[in-house]
Amino acid sequence: MMGDGGTVVHQLDAWRLRAEPFYQPAGQEVEAFLAAHAARLPLLLKGPTGCGKTRFVEHMAWRLGLPLITIACHEDLSAGDLAGRWLLDAEGTHWQDGPLAQAARYGGICYLDELVEARSDATVLLHPLADTRRVLPLEKRGELLHAHPDFQLVVSYNPGYQGLHKGLKPSMRQRFTALAFDYPEAGIEAAIVAREGGVELDMAARLVALGQRTRRLQEHGLEEGASTRMLVHAAVLLREGLAPRAACLQAIATPLSDDADIGVALRGVVHASF
Numbered sequence: 001m002m003g004d005g006g007t008v009v010h011q012l013d014a015w016r017l018r019a020e021p022f023y024q025p026a027g028q029e030v031e032a033f034l035a036a037h038a039a040r041l042p043l044l045l046k047g048p049t050g051c052g053k054t055r056f057v058e059h060m061a062w063r064l065g066l067p068l069i070t071i072a073c074h075e076d077l078s079a080g081d082l083a084g085r086w087l088l089d090a091e092g093t094h095w096q097d098g099p100l101a102q103a104a105r106y107g108g109i110c111y112l113d114e115l116v117e118a119r120s121d122a123t124v125l126l127h128p129l130a131d132t133r134r135v136l137p138l139e140k141r142g143e144l145l146h147a148h149p150d151f152q153l154v155v156s157y158n159p160g161y162q163g164l165h166k167g168l169k170p171s172m173r174q175r176f177t178a179l180a181f182d183y184p185e186a187g188i189e190a191a192i193v194a195r196e197g198g199v200e201l202d203m204a205a206r207l208v209a210l211g212q213r214t215r216r217l218q219e220h221g222l223e224e225g226a227s228t229r230m231l232v233h234a235a236v237l238l239r240e241g242l243a244p245r246a247a248c249l250q251a252i253a254t255p256l257s258d259d260a261d262i263g264v265a266l267r268g269v270v271h272a273s274f
């Protein structure tokens, strides 16, 4: 498409989803996302790892026909990584928008995964974008970028693993609307595991029951129980021909913890389940 931003529509096209990502809703989250999007309100998704937050955003981006730019936040992620920087090459210096600036400039969903991991200069950059101003100051370039009407900010974090100093500041929280995610109820989770892992529903239900037992170990020192993602991994290994115990040890019990006692408990759960 030519005209307004022609070349770059092209550039963001690489971020468009080609096929519908399967997403099984557990409640009213689709309607909630649509409402937030219609009002261009930023959205915060909170919940444990591997419970479907990313898949949900992918599904919604596909549904809304918008490009999705995903940024995995980490402790070195700085404002420059998000906003952009001057680059030097044979022809001189030129400005390169960072992923956040690209989404804001050309319109799309920008999804910052595990936002609490990012450096504070990176999170502060989101403030004017996340409120009614909808601007991104590109200080190094001397530009105040006004967000495209299709721009939407979505962030996620896992309240379970915040270290002592990590957490979202009230100044951030108060700019967002939020949805709480958790592992879905057993019947829905089994349907997801069956479909994603390619196993029969009764086998998926047994994996979910095992997953629920590991989640109860959280009271006994396990940081986090098996996620839906892990149950899908176990299903995939089963589909590839591994025996159930071997699949569950490899996909769930072994990766979940390095602690000797918890390891014994997890292997016990696997052996009791299959």
Ligand code: ADP
Pocket (backbone or CB within 6 Å): 022, 023, 024, 025, 026, 048, 049, 050, 051, 052, 053, 054, 055, 056, 192, 196, 228, 229, 232
């Ligand atoms: P998160 O972003 O919360 O860490 P993901 O969205 O990456 O987790 O989910 C991990 C995997 O679990 C997905 O790749 C998908 O296979 C499966 N999954 C979890 N919840 C759902 C759901 N509601 N619908 C479809 N797949 C799901």
